Amino acid sequence: MPSNNLSIALEDQYGAHHYAPLPVVLSRGQGVYLWDDTGKRYLDMMSAYSAVSHGHCHPKLVKALCEQANQLTIVSRAYYTDQLGHFLQSLATLTGFEKILPMNTGAEAVETAIKAARKWAYTVKDVPCDQAEIIACAGNFHGRTLAVIGLSTESQYREGFGPFPPGLKTIPYGDIHALKEAITPNTAAFLVEPIQGEGGIIVPPAGYLKACLDICRANRVLMICDEIQTGLGRTGALLACQHDGIKPDAVVLGKALGGGMLPVSAFLSNREVMDVFTPGGHGSTFGGNPLAAHIGAVALKILIEEKLIEQAKTLGKYFQEQLKTITSSIIREVRGKGLLIGVEVNAHYSARSLCLKLLEQGVLSKETHSTTIRFAPPLVITKDQIDDAVRIFKSVLESSVL
Numbered sequence: 001m002p003s004n005n006l007s008i009a010l011e012d013q014y015g016a017h018h019y020a021p022l023p024v025v026l027s028r029g030q031g032v033y034l035w036d037d038t039g040k041r042y043l044d045m046m047s048a049y050s051a052v053s054h055g056h057c058h059p060k061l062v063k064a065l066c067e068q069a070n071q072l073t074i075v076s077r078a079y080y081t082d083q084l085g086h087f088l089q090s091l092a093t094l095t096g097f098e099k100i101l102p103m104n105t106g107a108e109a110v111e112t113a114i115k116a117a118r119k120w121a122y123t124v125k126d127v128p129c130d131q132a133e134i135i136a137c138a139g140n141f142h143g144r145t146l147a148v149i150g151l152s153t154e155s156q157y158r159e160g161f162g163p164f165p166p167g168l169k170t171i172p173y174g175d176i177h178a179l180k181e182a183i184t185p186n187t188a189a190f191l192v193e194p195i196q197g198e199g200g201i202i203v204p205p206a207g208y209l210k211a212c213l214d215i216c217r218a219n220r221v222l223m224i225c226d227e228i229q230t231g232l233g234r235t236g237a238l239l240a241c242q243h244d245g246i247k248p249d250a251v252v253l254g255k256a257l258g259g260g261m262l263p264v265s266a267f268l269s270n271r272e273v274m275d276v277f278t279p280g281g282h283g284s285t286f287g288g289n290p291l292a293a294h295i296g297a298v299a300l301k302i303l304i305e306e307k308l309i310e311q312a313k314t315l316g317k318y319f320q321e322q323l324k325t326i327t328s329s330i331i332r333e334v335r336g337k338g339l340l341i342g343v344e345v346n347a348h349y350s351a352r353s354l355c356l357k358l359l360e361q362g363v364l365s366k367e368t369h370s371t372t373i374r375f376a377p378p379l380v381i382t383k384d385q386i387d388d389a390v391r392i393f394k395s396v397l398e399s400s401v402l
């Protein structure tokens with residue numbers, strides 16, 4: 001084991017075992033690179049599930065964090081601050097949504113979306129009390145809270161954690177008919193990921209989201225896109241739903257919104273939906289705090305200034321093309337959009353053991369499910385760095401053929 005066994009042993013002894021980390025102890029990051037505690041360098045193909053789209057320790061974000069930390073960090077929403085309004089304005093201007101409710105983690109923002117949809121159903125759509133329904137898709141990942149795992153179809157996320165709140169149902173992903181059939185007069189919202197990230201980088205058929213929006217509009221159902229992983233440039237568009245040319249009723253953002261520094265998430269919608277919230281009806285001690293708001297605003301500024309969305313589009317296309325040129329009996333499929341790429345391996349191989357070999361060769365990835373390897377580097381990656389990753393991946397595949 002190259003890395004420090006003590007760090008691993010301490011986590012193992014004192015931490016809950018709800019993750020199965022690869023055996024590497026990371027101690028430093030810069031851009032697309034991470035270093036372990038022995039000084040070995042790795043190319044990061046995980047980006048903390050897209051939370052580090054700006055690259056590790058982006059100098060402008062580090063500076064912004066330090067400056068704001070010296071100025072004002074947390075005051076609670078009992079007061080206004082000189083930061084929050086500017087952050088909300090930047091995000092609204094960039095995305096075209098009228099109103100924003102800031103939270104911290106992704107799951108909290110999804111919970112906020114579900115609460116908003118339910119209350120909208122009762123107060124605007126006149127759904128009978130406590131009858132509102134939320135529809136989500138099989139294979140989804142929307143976070144780990146109880147309502148959210150109540151929407152999950154993944155048994156390991158749910159097992160032993162019931163009972164779950166009522167009014168939640170799931171339909172197959174990518175299936176427009178199933179959505180039509182699942183909608184009832186009590187349906188409040190359809191919650192969907194434009195690409196299922198944790199589900200294995202599953203890209204639905206082109207036009208799927210557009211067809212969903214048409215069905216939702218025809219039935220007065222809110223369409224909410226969970227863009228926590230796909231949003232903010234990851235797929236080569238500001239929001240992945242824009243590939244289908246649509247603007248849903250609401251969007252949930254997180255991960256990259258915090259610039260890889262802090263948990264910053266948000267629920268974005270129009271006035272009609274957001275106005276269901278009145279003082280006391282929802283809240284969060286840390287949501288919208290000035291430190292988070294400042295980091296969020298700077299993260300958005302960098303996204304535009306450094307053209308990270310365009311970068312994800314062109315380099316993502318290049319990366320996928322390069323991966324597709326690999327001829328190996330191990331690869332079943334290369335799929336994804338922008339810099340959210342999944343390589344599906346043949347069922348005889350384990351994605352995890354390939355990830356362990358990649359780790360040895362200085363590339364950090366992680367399997368999603370047992371057969372998909374994720375290639376989702378920080379959006380600041382260069383062509384040369386992609387070439388390095390592809391070359392290493394090729395050599396790992398060559399040495400792994402059974």
Ligand SMILES: *Cc1c(COP(=O)(O)O)cnc(C)c1O
Pocket residue numbers: 049104105106107108110141142143144193197198226227228229230254255
């Ligand atoms: C990561 C993720 C979440 C949950 O975010 P947390 O910050 O871990 O709570 C929700 N939805 C999607 C699509 C995600 O990728």
